[in-house]
Structures are given as C-alpha cells and as structure tokens.
Amino acid sequence: MFQQGMTRRHFMSHAALGSAAVLGATEFLHHLQLNAAEVSKNRKACILVWLGGGAPTIDMWDLKPGSKNGGEFKPISTAGDLQICEHLPSIAKQMDSLSVVRSMSTREADHARGTYFMHTGFVPNPTVVHPTFGSVVSYELGTKRKELEIPAFVSIGGGGMSPGFLGMSHAPFTVDAGGRIQNADMAGVDPNRLGARLSMLETIEDGFIKSNRGGAGQAHKDVYSKAVNLMRSQQMQAFKIDSEKPEVREAYGRGGFGDSLLMARRLVEVGVPFVEVNTLGGWDLHNDVFNTLKTQRLPQLDKGIAALTADLKERGMLNDTVVVCMGEFGRTPRINQNVGRDHWATSWSVLIGGGGLKSGVAIGETDEDGTRIVGDSYLPSDLWSTVAYALKIPLDTVHTSKRGRPMKIAGGGQPIKGLIG
Amino acid sequence: MKSIVMTWGICFGLMAVLCQSGMGADQKFSSGSTDPIVQYIDEQIQKTWDENEVKPSPVADDAEWVRRVHLDVVGHVPAGQVVDEFLRDKNPAKRSQLIETLLADPGYVRNFTTYWTNTLIGRVTPEKTNRPALEKFLRESFAKNRPWNEIAYDLLSAEGRFDENGAVNYLLAQLQLNPNSEEYVVEATAKTARIFLGLQVQCTQCHNHPFNDWKQNQFWEFNSFFRQMRREDYEKYNPATGRMDDDYSELLHRDFDGPVYYETRAGLMLVAYPKYFGTEVDPGSETNRRLELAKSITRDDSNKWLARAMVNRMWGHYFAYGFTRPIDDMGPHNPPSHPELLDRLTDEFVTSGYDLKQLSRWICNSEAYNLTSKFNPKNEIDNPANGEVPLFSHMYVKPLQVEQLFDSLLVATEADTAIRDGGASGNYERRQMQQQNWTEQFLRIFGNDEEEPTLYSGTIPQALLMMNGPLVRTAISGEKGSYLYTVMTNPAYKKDPERIRALYLAALGRGPTSTEIKGLQSMMARYPDRLSAFQDLYWALLNSNEFIVNH
DSSP states (O other), X not given: OOOTTBOHHHHHHXXXXXXXXXXXXXXXXXXXXXXXXXXXXXXXXXXXXXXXXXXXXXXXXXXXXXXXTOOSOOEEEOSSSSXXXXXXXXHHHHGGGEEEEXXXXXXXXXXXXXXXXXXXXXXXXXXXXXXXXXXXXXXXXXXXXXXXXXXXXXXXXXOOOOOGGGOGGGXXXXXXXXXXXXXXXXXXXXXXXXXXXXXHHHHHHHHHHHTOOOSHHHHHHHHHHHHHHHHHOGGGGGGOGGGSOHHHHHHHOSSXXXXXXXXXXXXXXXXXSEEEEOOOOOOOOSSOHHHHIIIIIHHHHHHHHHHHHHHHHHTTOGGGEEEEEEOSOEEXXXXXXXXXXXXXXXXXXXXXXXXXXXXXXXXXXXXXXXXXXXXXXXXXXXXXXXXXXXXXXXXXXXXXXXXXXXEEGGGGOOOOHHHHO | OHHHHHHHHHHHHHHHHHHHHTSOTTSOOOOSOOOHHHHHHHHHXXXXXXXXXXXXXXXXXXXXXXXXXXXXXXXXXOOHHHHHHHHHOOOTTHHHHHHHHHHTSHHHHHHHHHHHHHHHHXXXXXXXXXXXXXXXXXXXXXXXXXXXXXXXXXXXXXOEETTTOTTHHHHHHHOOSOTTSTTTTHHHHHHHHHHHHOOOOGGGGTSOOXXXXXXXXXXXXXXXXXXXXXXXXXXXXXXXXXXXXXXXXXXXXXXXXXXXXXXXXXXXEEEEOOEXXXXXXXXXXXXXXXXXXXXXXXXXXXXXXXXXXXXXXHHHHHHSOOSSSSTTOOSTTSOOSSXXXXXXXXXXXXXXXXXXXXXXXXXXXXXXXXXXXXXXXXXXXXXXXXXOOOOOSXXXXXXXXXXXXXXXXXXXXXXXXXXXXXXXXXXXHHHHHHHHHHHHHHHHHHOOOSSSOOBOOOOHHHHHHHHHSHHHHHHTSOOTTSHHHXXXXXXXXOSHHHHHHHHXXXXXXXXXXXXXXXXHHHHHTTSSSHHHHHHHHHHHHHTSHHHHEEO
C-alpha cells in the first residue's frame, strides 16, 4: 500500500541517509553480510509503560520532605545521582541506568486531553487526529524492518490511541497481558487447510488484480500475505511468556503487569520497535493516595521496572531500547481532604532511560513545595523528540495530514539537553 | 426437468452478459431512462472526457453492475438468485427498472438511515444521545421520501426529549461540554456547516483561514444562532443498585440575546451578531434564532448551499468521489471539477422539491454510473486515487463500509434470514442493535476516522477478522438453513460446477470464469470430503479482494 504521510522532502531526507549513498561499495557489501544477530543488536526500540489515571510523581520521583505537600514517604538514595521514593527500592538499585525529568509542564489536566497530549506531543485539535507516538515509530522504523513478521507497534492492554493521519496500518496491535491475539488462529479448523484455502484465494484474487481496476486488489493481497505470515511466524513466540524460566517470571512479578513487561522485552528482542504496556492502571488517586501506593501500585511497579531494566542491560539491549514510564499528568502537590491528590499538569516527573540517553541523573527541578518549576520546563513534544533522537529518527521529519498540512515529528519539540548530553 | 431449467438459466445468463459486452463503443448507452436530466449528466460528463482526451471504459456487464447498484442503493450484495434473474432478464430497460425496485426496497431506507446516522452523530454514539430514536426519525423520513430540506429543517430546529423527538439527537450529540463553556456550541456550529452546507469552517473559529473565504467573524455569526439551546439530562433512581442511572435527555430553549464575543489571534475582543450570509436576524430575545437559521438554510437560501452539499455528497456516495475533495469542503477556495453539472443538478434537486430518490435515480441511470470499473488504455490518467481530478470515465473501486460488509455477509450466507428481513416482521430495531454491537466491536479493528469514513482499509487485524473471525466461520459452517447448506443439499444443483457457480453468484455477483472453474475443481478434488472443499471455497470467495470492494 502506498504510504499516506510521506512527503517529498521526507522521502529525500531518507534517501540521502540510505546506506548505499553514504557507504562505499565494499563497505556496503560488508554491511549486507553482517549476520542477523549483529543487525538485531543495533535495532532501536521504545517501551512505553503507561500509568493510566495520572501517577502522583511527587510521591515517586520528586519527593518534597519537609514541605506541607511532602506526604508520608521518605526519599532514599539510589545507584544514580538522585533520590527517589523509599517504596521503590529495586528501581533505586537500577537508577544508574535510568533518569528522571522533574520539570514536565504539560497544561492538560483532563484525562482524555492529557492522554492525547502525552501520547502524541500535540494538543487535541478538532480538525486533525495526530498519531500516537507508537504509530510514528511504526511508520518510521517498522516499515524498514523487512524481517519483522509481526506488527511494529504492539499495545499490551490496549488503550484506544489512534494512528491518526498515518492510517490504520500503523494502529496499535492490541493484545492482552496473556499475549492472546484475536482471530490469530483458525479456531478449531485443521491448520493444514490453510494452505488449500490460500491456493483457492489466490486463484480468485489474481483474476481480480489482472482485471485492471486500480491498486485495491493488490493491496488486499499484500495485507493477507502479511496476516498469513503473522499466523505462521516463529516471531509469534514472543507473545508466549510461558516459555520463560520460572525465576525470570518471578523476577518481573507474577501477574498482568510483570507478564506484560516480560512480553515487551521479548517483542523488542524479535525486532518490534514500539511496545506500549498499559496493564497497571488505577493511578487516579483522589483518595487514600499513600496507602494505595505503598501497598498496591508501587510494589508492582518497582518489581517490574527494575526487572525490565536489569534484564535489558544483561542482554545488551538497554543501549538500544528507550524505556519511558509516565501517565497523562502528575498529581497536585497539595493533599486534599480525602488524603488524595488531584489532577496536576503544571510540574511533574517522567521516568526515562536506556537508548544511550544519559542515565542516573535528575533533569530540571521543582520548588520546595513542588508547585512550580525552577528553570526550564519540558513539553511532551520535547520528551518524544528525545525519544526520536535516541531511536535515530531524524528530527526534521515532517508528516502530512490528510488535509495536506505539514506536521513536524513529535510536535516539533527539542530533545532534552541534559539527556542527550 | 429442473436441471433443464437450470441449464437454460445459465445459457440466458451468458447471453445477457454477451449482449452487454458486445455493445459497440459508439452505440449510445441507455439504462432505459429517458429523463432529460440524465441526458444532461451524460452530455456534461462526455464533455470533460473530450476536453481531457480520455475514452470511457465500456459499459459494465450486468453482473458487475447489479452488484454495484445493490451495494450503493440498498447497502448489501444481491442474493444469488437475484443476480441470476437479472442476468436472464432480456428487457432492454431492465437497469432503470431495477433502480426503481431498489429505491422502493426497505433496504434503501435502512441503507440511508445508517449512512445519515453515522454522518450526523458518528459511528460511536456520543454520551447521552439516543441513537435508536434518531434512526427512527430518519427511517420514517426516508420511508416517506420526505424532502431533504424538511428533514434538515427538523434536525436543525428540533426541541424536546431525545426519545420522543428523535431529531434532537443530532444537536444533542454535539453538546458534550459544560453549558457555561464558550465552546459549548462550537461543535454544533462546525458540524452543521460541514454536513448541511458542505463548508469547512472549524479552522476559522480561531483565525481567518489562509485559503478560505469564510472569515473568523462569520464563524461566530453562525455560532450565535446556536446560543439559545442547551441539553438537560435526567437521572432516575435504580432500586436494584441503589444508584442514579441516566434516564433521558432533552434539548431545551435557553434565553440568550445580543452578540457573542470572540477573540482574534492578536488578542482583540470582537462581537458577532446572528447572520447567515446576507441574512441578518434581530438579535433580541424575542427571536428564536435556531428557527430563523433553519428557515434561512432550508427555504430562503439563494446560494442553495443545502441542495448543493447534498448533490455533491450523493454523487460522492455513488462514485466514491464527488465534484470536490473532500465532498464537504465546497468553499470558494476549492472549485468543483464539474461546475455546470453541479449547478444544474443543484437547481433540479431544488425544483424537484429536494426529492432524494429522484437525485439517486438521476445518478444511477447516468452512463457514467453504468461503466465498468476497469481502466482502458485511453483513460489511465483518470485515477483519483493518485490525486487526479475525477473524470468519471470508469467506475472507481470503493472498499465496503463496515455496515455493507456485515449486511453482505448476512445476505451471501443466509446466516440469519430472520434478522435480515427484520423490517417485515417488526424486529428492525433488534437487527439494528445487533449490527450496532457488531460495528462497535469492529471499530477498534477498522478504526473510526471521521475524515475518511470507515472502510476496509487493509490492516492485519482486519484480515485476521475476516479469515478466522466468528462471522465468516459461521457463514461457512454449512449448518442447516445456511446458503452453503442449501447449495450442498438442494437437488437443483446437479453437479459441482453448478454449485461452484451458485457460491460465486452469492459472493461476487458473477459466475466463475472457465479458468477459475478448472483451477478450483482440481484443488477441490484433493479434499477428502466434499463439504470441506466447498467450505474452503466459500471461505476463499468471502475473503477475496473482489468480495471486499464495490466495483
């Protein structure tokens, strides 16, 4: 199928970066001869861990001891050059590989609008649907990975974000935490019949394609061949976490969230460039924030993120894999009468690491009560530009909306200096 | 005896196809209609062919056309026996006759009710909006073939409860914000301009548009007509849960007079009074602004925007492309491809009393609508998929809409005859609900992009759904009462080629070619049992590119 959002300028910039153009002939041949393992080593990817509802980052990554807004938790030292919450001890041990941006200021404090803004880098606009960043990565990196037989953007747990003007072929491919994919098997029919069915299908489809009625017939055939490749692909094993050793599964934490992160690692391993994990929800803590964090959310998050970071590092994948952990906004520094925190987009934090970004540091700061950013603040467009930079997607990439409006990648933000240093 | 009838049937069918395709290129096509407006359309379209030096493709054979006109007018493929009868019919006016039959079919009402419900409130029903009541309003309107300007008048001026007056649901669906917000009626403003007038004004909410003549003040002048309305939502106590549940909603009049205020990009505060193009309305509290707007749009508009937008939209419905792209962006910055034809059809549509069936009749009887979708060497440039201006020198291929796909699968498989014929036995709403459930389930897979109404856009999950999903699985199960069962057991089908042909007719609206028959039969011979062979053939037909498009 033709690619809808490709502009001429975009195409030219890609052509210029094509390997044959910059490498000499010998080098190019050598480049081709690199074995598959070597190629897979340099494949860039991003895992987005989504904390739906808006996590109280003031209690997690940017604590305010001594302030009336400080809450119940104490900060602890970490392996990195910053302190985080005492209820995240395993992550603390991995903090030399991760960083925190403490100066996010993102305007949108409504769930739907914030979710849109943080996923796309664009504020909602009634005239256009912007692509969620996973779709952008699918469009930019997925289409180039010919060896990839499964979709380039997998969402574990779903969440309904749209590929927008990049089109449905870059929509998130949704699975549940058990790795189940709707309609991916023949539901009780002898799988040997698939071959026979496809031969008959080919007879009918080829006739229609030859009848010279435009591109739709061939496009349909191409999609079916992708779907069949997927059904038959060895890469589908990536969804099956049962094959992991019990101690690995234990390390990630038994349950939907641990399973999802483990699956995300397996998917990145086979070449999927973007995985979103949306299976640890319930962060909209207007009530009883400390108790809920301490006993439920943080232990799961701690175990899962720490295991994922350690595992990626051990496998030599962390340098090519960006991990981002955030929700649609932070929560009010002020503690409300229900011992909860409300929506807050003015000053909050995001956890980010891997992908060769600078690690073990805190970027930016908030004032002593956490209500205001001191110094530079960052937008989601800056955050996604940082990710694009780490994934080696050119920052001058421009897509075109269906109405022909040029759209800068990641909302035209600037990579966060302290992270790309 | 039966087999003889059958054999003759096939022969007649073949003859009919041969007659059609044998028609010379210089012989003037006629569907059987003698309406001078149809002739005018043909002349105008012919003119642009000549100007652009393209030669039209030949007239579509009957099989291609009968499937197309069913999908476009009644929203599903024709049943196998309907195709068979049409192919056998030797009446030269059979196309115009079939158009009449389909316009009188309950499927016409259902098809356009679905189309307009989706257009007015989207495929996903907004909060506190009564979709079935809106459908009922539209269904009754289309069944009586009420004039389009009267339907539009009702939709724009309606007040009352969302269950008692279904027409209020169009505006209720657009009122989703806090009633005190300055943006409360912005959505209603933009949607009304786009859907009813074919004008895109949403960008001008905030600034004068660089390529659009519509200015920011016009947006707010138009907006001020909608200020005298608000939604009221009622709840009721649910004794079972102890909670308050949604009960019903109402569209009410709200007191408002004077100007609305808006801010320019430069931060200047300006005022706007209710004004529809040239027509100014008294901004006092005595004026019912929405009623005035409804009158201006549907009765007194010398520009005929309402009619023009509908003509363009219906042309786009039948040809995949209208006279402008997109069909609902007809402002002066976006000139139409066939201005004279658009003007004339607009005038004639108004003169006809905004007769929707008449508009469909003119389009379907035109020569362009009857051409094949195949390109020929002399019209390869006529390819709007590549961004070219459409010349209508051949039919353009349209992917099926989700609802067309659903209804076509039901027809092709007789999976649920009772549901399909719901209109007659009074369970229309049950059927609509099933379709709605199915559609919502599919939207995740098919997407719900308003800019480009949801189509089979070719994604892996869509393919998997068709290949392995429950609907096709049921369709090919061969259960008693299903079409496959009939084909396998009815003694009228004597031999395998007849059975293969029957499946082809139901799925693709045509018989197999001799090459296809040969290839398929040798593949089917390898099956251990005949049922599996036919199941898999039907699977292949329903999964084919030819099934999933309307050509």
